Amino acid sequence: MEGLNYIAAAIAVFGSALAAAYGNGKVISKTIESITRQPELSSELKGTMFIGVGIIEAVPILGIVIALLLIFM
Template sequence: MNFIAAAITAAGAAIAAGYGNGKVISKTIESMARQPELSGQLRSTMFIGVGLIEALPIIAIVISFMLMSR
């Protein structure tokens, strides 16, 4: 059961991160198309957001490894 829980945790985190990154990047590109003069600020803010979103699957993988080691 530990392996199933770890797999579900990893899969959910990967799906959520993929969806979140897609939304952030698409909205940033849309904003850059509307206001090209702010593209530098938007890009740096996007990188911060993507970094925070990517923290979720990393934490989930650590939790899944902890579940497997029990």
């Protein structure tokens, strides 16, 4: 049963990385779309985008924590 922990950890890391990549792509594409529609708001939109990307990047960190718990517990 020890091998199943490694598989579960790999799935946790893969899933969280995939979700973060999708989320970042969505946030950045919508920000670029918004900037093309309203260029005067570009500085506000970029700031909001960086905050959103930072929050989304917490997902893979949590995935790594879960993977480490699965391996070492």
